[in-house]
Ligand SMILES: Nc1ncnc2c1ncn2[C@@H]1O[C@H](COP(=O)(O)OP(=O)(O)OP(=O)(O)O)[C@@H](O)[C@H]1O
């Protein structure tokens with residue numbers, strides 16, 4: 001097994017910025033995270049990104065578009081800067097890094113139409129950093145009939161091997177996704193529903209802040225069970241996995257007319273309820289380790305425990321870094337791209353066979 005140094009870059013569906021992780025790994029069970037940095041997007045970049053997303057969702061299939069092209073070039077430049085700053089902060093020479101795993105920014109995800117669209121120009125990032133770049137991680141899976149997401153589960157499996165089973169790893173980013181490991185060795189993954197996306201959208205619309213810091217807005221309100229029922233009364237939750245979601249699959253319309261606090265409380269309860277519904281599709285998992293920004297929201301965590309009826313701990317409880325985990329996953333996946341190994345499995349995305357993927361610049 002070749003052990004390499006890799007950088008993972010994840011700019012997730014929360015659109016808050018770029019997560020950058022430096023990891024030493026063989027793309028299997030050897031994983032030594034070395035460093036993590038977060039580069040928040042400037043406030044004026046986020047509306048441009050949202051506009052690119054809105055444009056992409058109107059399209060029948062990915063196509064060149066001046067607005068999207070401009071946002072892509074800007075985003076690629078920001079990722080190049082993130083790499084340079086990570087290298088400088090960790091005193092790492094670029095020739096020590098075997099590969100960058102460049103996820104890119106998902107602007108639309110339509111596996112039903114057999115496409116998924118992450119903007120980010122791998123060739124430009126390679127030219128700017130002079131490090132090989134693995135990118136376009138999801139297309140091969142979707143083209144083969146998989147969901148194209150989630151892709152971090154292989155990394156969750158590699159990291160959790162020593163932790164025992166059963167176990168669930170829940171990522172609460174913009175969208176939520178669950179990786180489950182049963183006591184008998186079975187495993188699987190799928191998207192659970194909105195993570196923080198609706199809470200963020202509501203709080204931005206009603207308070208102007210970009211997210212509900214420490215769940216304070218939600219804590220000031222009460223959950224409207226009738227609205228919660230409307231939100232959960234959706235056949236998507238009954239559908240068995242595999243399944244995945246576009247960030248904008250749901251919107252905050254059902255909460256129209258509620259006070260800021262009540263809307264935030266109801267949407268926070270909704271996110272937790274979607275996880276309870278997700279658990280009805282999998283064997284008993286015993287414990288949930290929670291990663292992603294949602295683990296920092298105490299109202300959401302309390303709702304999770306109450307509704308799911310299992311202990312829910314931030315991944316820090318087992319020594320992982322919940323801000324870095326998904327970026328680390330793309331470093332690990334990039335090393336697997338170099339080695340031509342599968343990135344997804346029938347259990348994780350529903351792809352017919354274990355599926356290599358990604359492109360190399
Ligand atoms: N202190 C906090 N209190 C409440 N919510 C928080 C806090 N910190 C972060 N968050 C939430 O976490 C979100 C960011 O989560 P994360 O960084 O995991 O998203 P992401 O990288 O876009 O994820 P993904 O790609 O998995 O969708 C923020 O938009 C916010 O909603």
Ligand SMILES: CC(=O)N[C@H]1[C@@H]2OC[C@@H](O2)[C@@H](O)[C@@H]1O[C@H](C)C(=O)O
Pocket residue numbers: 012013106109116148149150151152153171173174175176177191244245326
């Ligand atoms: C299409 C896309 O970008 N999906 C993301 C999104 O954010 C969370 C959830 O939806 C997950 O399916 C995926 O990201 C994680 C990191 C993954 O692929 O594992």
